[in-house]
Each structure stands twice: as structure tokens, then as C-alpha cells.
Amino acid sequence: MQRRFIAAALAAAFAIPCSTLAAEDEAAVVVTATRMPARASELLNDVTVLHRDDIEASGAATLPELLASQPGVQFTTNGGAGKTTSLLIRGAESRHTVVLVDGMRVNSATSGDTAVQHIPLSQIERIEIVRGPVSSLYGSEAIGGVVQIFTRRGEGPVSGNVQASAGSRNTSDVSAGLSGSGNVLNYALTAGHFQTDGVSALTNRANSSFHPDADGYRQDNVSGRLGVQVAPGHDLAANLFYSDSVSRYDAFGAGNYDARIYQTLQGVGVESRNRLGQWTSTLRIADSTDDMTGHASATSTTVFQTGQAQAVWQNDFHTPWGDVLAGIERLEQRIDSTTAYTTKERSVDSLLLGYQGRLDAHRLQISARRDDNSQFGARTTGMGYYGYQFTPALRASVGAGTSFSAPTFNQLYYPGFSNPNLKPEHGRSKEAALTWDNGHARSSVTWFDNRVRDLIQSVLVTPPFGYQVENVQNARLTGWTIAVEANRLGWRPRVAYDWLDARDEGNDLYLRRRAKEHLTLAVSKEFGDWLVNGEVVASGHRYEDAANTQKLAGYTVVNAGLDYRASADTTLFARAVNIFDKKYELAADYATTRAGVFVGVRQRIR
Numbered sequence: 012m013q014r015r016f017i018a019a020a021l022a023a024a025f026a027i028p029c030s031t032l033a034a035e036d037e038a039a040v041v042v043t044a045t046r047m048p049a050r051a052s053e054l055l056n057d058v059t060v061l062h063r064d065d066i067e068a069s070g071a072a073t074l075p076e077l078l079a080s081q082p083g084v085q086f087t088t089n090g091g092a093g094k095t096t097s098l099l100i101r102g103a104e105s106r107h108t109v110v111l112v113d114g115m116r117v118n119s120a121t122s123g124d125t126a127v128q129h130i131p132l133s134q135i136e137r138i139e140i141v142r143g144p145v146s147s148l149y150g151s152e153a154i155g156g157v158v159q160i161f162t163r164r165g166e167g168p169v170s171g172n173v174q175a176s177a178g179s180r181n182t183s184d185v186s187a188g189l190s191g192s193g194n195v196l197n198y199a200l201t202a203g204h205f206q207t208d209g210v211s212a213l214t215n216r217a218n219s220s221f222h223p224d225a226d227g228y229r230q231d232n233v234s235g236r237l238g239v240q241v242a243p244g245h246d247l248a249a250n251l252f253y254s255d256s257v258s259r260y261d262a263f264g265a266g267n268y269d270a271r272i273y274q275t276l277q278g279v280g281v282e283s284r285n286r287l288g289q290w291t292s293t294l295r296i297a298d299s300t301d302d303m304t305g306h307a308s309a310t311s312t313t314v315f316q317t318g319q320a321q322a323v324w325q326n327d328f329h330t331p332w333g334d335v336l337a338g339i340e341r342l343e344q345r346i347d348s349t350t351a352y353t354t355k356e357r358s359v360d361s362l363l364l365g366y367q368g369r370l371d372a373h374r375l376q377i378s379a380r381r382d383d384n385s386q387f388g389a390r391t392t393g394m395g396y397y398g399y400q401f402t403p404a405l406r407a408s409v410g411a412g413t414s415f416s417a418p419t420f421n422q423l424y425y426p427g428f429s430n431p432n433l434k435p436e437h438g439r440s441k442e443a444a445l446t447w448d449n450g451h452a453r454s455s456v457t458w459f460d461n462r463v464r465d466l467i468q469s470v471l472v473t474p475p476f477g478y479q480v481e482n483v484q485n486a487r488l489t490g491w492t493i494a495v496e497a498n499r500l501g502w503r504p505r506v507a508y509d510w511l512d513a514r515d516e517g518n519d520l521y522l523r524r525r526a527k528e529h530l531t532l533a534v535s536k537e538f539g540d541w542l543v544n545g546e547v548v549a550s551g552h553r554y555e556d557a558a559n560t561q562k563l564a565g566y567t568v569v570n571a572g573l574d575y576r577a578s579a580d581t582t583l584f585a586r587a588v589n590i591f592d593k594k595y596e597l598a599a600d601y602a603t604t605r606a607g608v609f610v611g612v613r614q615r616i617r
Contacts, residue, residue, distance in 0.1 A: 043111075043139040043159040045367050045376060046148050047327050047334050052448050053369075055376050055396035055408045057083065057142040057457050057492065066132055067613070068535060068544060070572040070586045072184070074130050076604075078158065080531045080548060082494040082507040083142040087524045087597040088128070090212025091604055092182075093228030093258040096128040101142055101459060102488040102513035102525050103155025104466075107416055107436075109145075111159040113236075113250050115278040115297040120317035120344040123152065123419035126301065129254045129276055130160060133174065133186035133203040134234040137161040142492070143459060144414035144440045147378040147394040150340075150361055154414045154438045154463060162234040162252060165190035165197040168617065176584075176611025180225070182207035184611070197238040205230045213261045215600040226259040244286035252299075253277045262307040274303045289329040297321045316347040317420075333368020333375070344420075352424040353431065358385045374398035374408070382415075387435055390415050404449040414438035422467055422480045430480050437464045452497040461488040462516075468557070485516045501537040506530075520559045524598060526550045542574040555599040566595035580615040 039051040039060045051060050059081050071077035075086045075096045085102075089095040097105035106123030109116065118125040139159045146153045169191030177183045186203030205228075212226040232255070238248040254276045262270035280297030300318045307313070325338035340361040346352060365378040376396040383389045394412030401407065418433040440461040447454045465482040472479045490511040497504055509529045513522040521527075528551040535544035548568045555561040569591055574584045585608070592606035 041139055043157055044141050044145075045334075045336070045365055045378070046325065046338075046363075047336050047365065047367060049334075049367060052450070053374070055374060055398045055410060055444075056145075057442070057444065057455075057459075059138075059140040059142075059494075061138040061140075063136050066135060066138075067584075068542070068572075068574075070544065070546070070570055070588070071132065072182075072586075072588070072609070074127050074132055074135075074160075077132065077138075078127070078140070080507070080533070080546065081140055082492045083156075083509055084140070085509075085526060085529055085550075088603060089598055089601045090226060090260065091210050091228075091602055092207050093128055093209070093230065093256060094212055094226070094260065094601075096126075097124065097524075098127055098158070099525060100140075100155035100158075101461065101490065101492075102511045102522065103461070103463075106419065107152055107154035107463075109149050109153045109157045111157065112252050112278060112299075113160070113162055113280060114282075114295055114323075115252070115280055115299045116319050116321060116342070117252075117276055117278060117299050117301065118152070118319075119301045119303075119315070120319060120346055121315050121348070121420045121425075123416075123421075126274060126276060127158075129230060129256050129274060131186075131203055131205060131230065131232045131254065133184070133205075134162050134201055134232055134252070135160055136163045142457075143410070143442060144412050144438050144461060145378075145394065146392040146414035146416075146438075147380045147412060148363060148365065150342075150359065150380060150382045150392075151384070151390075151415060151417045151435070154416050154436065154461070162236065162250065163188055163190060163199045163201045164236055165192045165199040165238075167192060171616035173614045173616070174611065176609050178586075178609030179607030180208045180210065182607070182609065192238075195240050198236065200233075200235040202233045203231070205232075209259070210602045210605060211261070212259075212602060213600055214594075214596070214602050218261075218600050220261045222261045224259075226261065228256065228258045230254060230256040246284045248282045248284070249280070250282075251277075251279050268308050270307050272303060272305045274301070276301055291327040291329075293323070293325045293327075295321075295323045295325075312349070314347075314349045318345045319343065320345075333366055336363070336365035336378075338363045346420055350426065352420055354386070354420070354424060359383065372400040374400065374406075376410075384417055387417055390435065404447050406446045406448075407444070408446070409441070409443045411441040412439075414440065418467060418480075428469065428478050428480060433467060433480065434465050434482050436466055436482075438462065439464070452495075454495040455493070457492045457494075459488075459490060459492070462486070463488070466515075483517075486514065486522060487516050488513045488522075503535045505533040515557070520557065521554050523555060523557055524553050524563075526553045526565065540576040542572075542576075544572045544574075546570040553597075561599060563596050563599060566593050568593050568595075580617065582613045583611075584613065585610045 040048050041051045044054045044056040078084050079086045085099045087097045100108050110125035141157045171189050173187045175185045184205045188201035190199035208225045209227045213221045233253045236250040257273050259271050278299035282295045285292045298320045302316045305313045320343040322341045328335040342359040345356045360383045363380040367376045379393040381391050392413045396410035398408035416436045442459040444457040463486045466486045469478045493508045495506040513525045530549045533546040551565040553563050568589050570588045572586045589606045
């Protein structure tokens with residue numbers, strides 16, 4: 012990737028004179044960054060907020076595709092839609108990102124990863140991405156960051172929505188929803204179905220698992236929310252999320268057998284929110300599960316069922332000196348599997364404190380958390396940010412924090428490669444940022460440096476010449492993120508550029524499957540009832556192996572879209588992805604999305 016090209020693109024983006032951005036962007040309220048409501052423009056964290064309009068305009072077909080076009084985010088996939096996907100924020104491991112759906116943890120307790128490939132875009136109202144360690148707010152795993160997904164919610168008179176699309180590889184995507192609110196009740200219910208023939212997951216015919224057939228994917232999903240105002244300032248709510256999928260894949264030694272994985276993600280939660288003057292008390296209880304059944308052959312079936320019960324009591328206090336948070340949590344993890352695990356459950360009790368405030372031009376965010384893990388004892392983490400507002404638009408900030416991640420059940424007990432003597436991984440980070448936001452346009456430059464001690468990796472053990480996980484290395488994740496967004500006369504350009512240096516400090520080699528440079532250039536333009544958009548994603552090379560001997564080439568992909576507003580309630584749309592049919596790999600021997608065209612309609616009923 013050419014430096015001159017990047018510099019020119021950034022200079023052009025910064026130079027664009029701007030008119031007003033969408034109103035929801037200006038006044039966006041974020042809750043994930045500090046666990047307290049705050050305007051996005053007031054936060055010192057590195058944060059991105061995506062609204063429903065952003066999701067629809069993006070042209071992305073899946074959640075990983077949408078997230079990968081955002082600053083600081085990369086992903087890998089094992090074969091296209093519905094296949095195993097790893098989400099990497101600022102170069103951290105996939106298991107080092109906490110993913111929440113309506114406040115519920117939805118990661119697998121066995122692998123530590125979240126099956127983001129099974130979370131449908133049709134269910135999502137808003138996404139908040141926080142880049143950087145936030146264990147001081149969310150506990151274990153939050154070394155790289157947090158992604159919180161909010162499902163559809165009811166607001167205003169009762170209305171319905173329907174979306175249907177179809178396209179290449181026999182892909183179809185249909186969803187329908189009903190939502191609304193009154194003086195006391197608010198409600199929303201959305202259901203959807205997605206299916207595609209897909210592509211052959213493996214591309215290398217020499218691979219012993221290769222089979223030339225297309226490996227399809229099917230998913231059914233439902234989400235719902237019901238809220239009631241018991242009295243002014245006192246609200247009850249219940250929500251559910253459900254995703255059921257089956258994904259075909261190429262299995263080792265399966266021959267012509269239809270190898271497939273059935274996976275179900277589901278969660279149910281209830282919440283009581285009570286406001287008494289300047290004190291808001293929130294009690295949330297939830298339970299989520301990730302159940303997976305794999306059929307690798309006619310005689311091989313494996314089952315992994317993991318669950319997490321969560322209870323949170325959070326108290327927010329608004330004072331003349333700022334906002335204060337105090338809370339307690341309990342997390343109970345459980346597993347059931349056809350694989351024999353020595354230990355099948357553990358619990359974590361937590362205490363957390365936070366503060367956000369400002370005095371004249373000075374701004375401050377601090378938080379601390381104590382986690383008492385039934386397996387690994389107590390860990391304390393902290394985070395602090397300081398910002399100075401030079402002008403109403405220009406701000407500089409610095410931050411530092413600590414983080415940790417407890418070993419997963421697979422790393423501790425899975426037969427054949429586990430290690431019951433593993434220690435938790437620990438992170439220590441610092442960052443600095445310069446942000447310009449005048450309410451009409453935004454740009455930011457962020458530098459970060461995150462050192463992870465006792466990183467858990469697979470190593471070759473001799474004898475018996477097999478792999479085992481060990482705390483073998485310290486990693487350093489350092490880099491820059493530049494983000495620009497603007498709006499002028501209906502033109503909306505967006506730039507996200509990342510430079511990442513993710514290395515093993517022991518041997519100075521790059522960590523696997525991380526591109527050193529990643530660039531997204533996107534622009535949209537309204538022409539009356541028409542909306543035209545285009546996107547270029549360019550990524551540098553990466554290494555498949557820890558020894559840095561197998562290089563995966565960089566790539567550039569071009570996408571485009573066209574929307575036509577036929578009426579106030581009807582929009583027709585078309586999307587073309589990977590227009591030049593670029594072949595590339597994010598994991599060696601595994602396919603990625605090829606060229607495709609998709610058309611559809613969005614209809615609102617009221």
C-alpha cells in the first residue's frame with residue numbers, strides 16, 4: 012500500500028468543507044464506553060457508533076463485513092458466510108474482545124470467541140464499538156475492546172417493516188418486524204431468514220479436507236423487547252435474542268459426506284431501571300447460551316453447550332462534579348459437552364467504580380474493577396483518560412489502563428492440547444489522541460501501545476511432537492488509527508486508516524493474520540430520490556504462521572450500491588460486492604466472498 016496514496020487521501024478528506032452531519036450523529040448518546048450515558052463527542056475513548064441508517068447504507072451483508080470497514084477492526088474467516096470468524100480489534104486476539112447483545116455476554120465459554128457470523132444485521136438497531144482495553148469496566152477478555160449490539164426497539168405509533176433481497180449464489184435474506192410505543196408500553200419484535208449456497212470453503216485442492224462442492228449456510232433469527240413504565244422514572248423491560256444456523260464445511264477425511272455445524276445463540280434478559288432524583292439504579296438479570304453440534308462424518312458428532320448467567324446491579328449518580336458509577340456483578344459460566352472436561356463451571360464476582368466529569372476545558376474519565384474468579388483468584392484493573400479542550404472543536408487526550416483475560420475452558424481442559432497450569436493474560440496500555448469535531452465533521456488521530464504479558468499460544472512440544480497451549484510470550488500491539496467523516500451538499504466521504512505493528516516481543520516476529528496496514532475509503536451522494544455509494548477496502552499482506560514464512564498477499568476490494576426511494580415508505584436497493592472479483596485469503600486455504608450482485612426492497616408499514 013503506497014504511503015503517498017494514503018497521505019493524499021487523508022489530506023483530501025481533511026480539506027473538505029462540511030455541512031451538518033445527520034442529527035443522530037451529532038447528539039449520539041453512548042453507554043458502552045463508560046457504562047454511563049454520554050454524548051459521543053464528549054468521550055475520551057476511541058469510539059464508533061453505527062445507527063440503523065448506517066447499517067442499511069453500508070451495503071454489508073454480514074456483521075463481520077460491517078465491522079471490518081470500521082477503524083481499528085480486522086477479521087479473518089474460514090470460508091465465507093456463516094463460517095468461523097475471528098474479530099480482531101487493534102490487533103488483539105479474537106477472544107480479547109467482549110461482545111454484548113443488549114448488555115448480555117454472548118461469547119462461548121469453551122473457545123472464548125463470539126460467533127459474530129451468526130448475529131444478523133436485520134436484528135440490529137445500533138452498534139457501539141469501543142477500541143482499547145476496558146477490563147476496568149467489563150472484566151476478563153476486554154483487552155482489545157468491546158462491541159455492544161442493540162437490537163430493535165419500539166418508538167412512536169405502531170408500525171411494521173419488511174425487507175427482502177436476493178442475489179448471487181442463490182442468496183436470499185428476508186426479515187419482518189413490528190414495533191411501537193404508547194404512554195406505558197413499548198415493544199418490538201423482528202424475525203428473519205437468511206440462506207446462501209455460498210462458496211467452497213477451501214480453495215487449495217492439495218488440502219486433505221478439500222471438496223469442490225459449495226458450502227452453504229442457513230440461518231433463522233428472532234429478537235424481541237417489551238418495556239413498561241410502572242410509574243414516571245420507573246421502568247421494567249424484557250428482551251430476547253435467538254439465532255439458529257447450519258453451516259456446511261469441508262471436513263478432514265469426510266469424503267462426500269455433508270459435513271455441517273448446527274449452532275444456536277440465544278439470550279433472555281430482564282431489567283429494572285429506577286430514577287430517584289440524581290440517582291439511577293439498574294438491576295439486570297440475563298442468561299445466554301451458545302450451543303454447537305458438529306457432524307464431521309457419519310460416525311463423528313461433537314456437542315458443545317455453553318451458558319452464562321449474569322446479574323448486574325449498577326448505580327449512577329449525577330453530581331455537580333460529574334457522574335459517578337458504582338456496581339456489582341456476578342457471572343456464572345457452565346459447559347456441557349461430549350468432550351470430557353475436568354472442570355465444567357466457574358464464577359466471577361465483581362465490584363466496579365467509575366467517574367466521568369469536566370471542569371472548564373479539562374475532562375476526566377477513570378474506572379476501576381475488582382474481579383474474584385473462582386479458578387484464578389482476584390484481579391484488579393484500572394483505566395484513566397485525561398482530555399483538554401483547546402477550542403470548542405479541538406481536543407487532545409491521553410489514557411492508560413490495565414486489562415486481563417482468564418484462560419478459556421478449551422485452553423485449560425480440552426483433550427490433546429490443553430494446559431491446566433495456564434495463567435491469565437495481562438495487558439498494560441497507553442494511548443494519545445487528537446480529535447476535531449465541530450458538530451458538522453469529525454476527524455481523529457489516535458496512537459496506541461498495548462503490551463500483553465503471558466499471551467497464550469499453541470506451541471510444538473517435543474516429545475510427543477504435538478501442540479499444546481502455553482504462556483510463552485509477551486506481545487506488543489502498537490499503531491495508529493486515523494478516522495475522518497464529513498458531509499457537504501449530500502456528499503458523505505469516510506476514511507478509516509490503520510497502521511498496526513503486532514509482534515511477539517520474544518522473537519520480534521509478527522503475530523498471525525494481522526495486516527500491518529488497512530484502509531477503507533467510502534463515499535455516498537444523494538441525487539434527489541437516489542442514493543449512490545461506493546467503497547474501497549485495501550489491506551496489506553499478513554502472515555499465516557507464527558514463524559512468518561507463509562505470507563498471505565494483500566488485496567483491494569471495491570463495492571458499490573444504489574438506493575431508490577420510490578415513496579416515503581418504500582426503498583429499492585441494489586448492491587455489487589467485490590466488483591472486480593478479487594481472489595484473496597484471510598486464512599490460508601480458505602475462501603472469501605467473490606463478486607456478487609444483490610437486489611431488494613425495504614418497506615415500512617404504518
